[in-house]
Amino acid sequence: MTDFWDRTYLPHIEKTAKASTNHGYKKIWDQHLLLEFSHFTLNEYKTHHATTFLTKLANERLGVRTIAHIKSLASGMFRFPVPGKASRSHTRIYARRS
Numbered sequence: 001m002t003d004f005w006d007r008t009y010l011p012h013i014e015k016t017a018k019a020s021t022n023h024g025y026k027k028i029w030d031q032h033l034l035l036e037f038s039h040f041t042l043n044e045y046k047t048h049h050a051t052t053f054l055t056k057l058a059n060e061r062l063g064v065r066t067i068a069h070i071k072s073l074a075s076g077m078f079r080f081p082v083p084g085k086a087s088r089s090h091t092r093i094y095a096r097r098s
Contacts, residue, residue: 001037001045001077005029009077025073032057032070042082050074 013025036053037045057067 001040001042002034004042004077004082005033005037008082009080012080024069028070028073033074042078045078 010026010029014022017025040049054067054071057070062070
């Protein structure tokens with residue numbers, strides 16, 4: 001997934017989003033998503049991985065808005081169309097309440 005971020009999603013947001021959004025997304029990627037996604041390809045990451053990850057963030061006492069921003073960026077990555085792929089399985093991002 002790091003390859004997808006570097007080659008596809010990051011260039012897309014750099015072209016289409018405001019500078020403040022770019023800055024926020026890069027910060028979220030560097031601080032939270034890079035380590036989580038570095039061991040997976042886009043198709044390997046499943047809903048249960050996301051649920052476990054978001055639950056871990058909640059247990060680390062991150063704020064609700066921070067977790068929502070992390071979830072939003074991750075969800076956007078999974079909804080983004082991949083060039084040359086007719087379809088792919090979509091991962092839904094959910095957070096478990098503890």
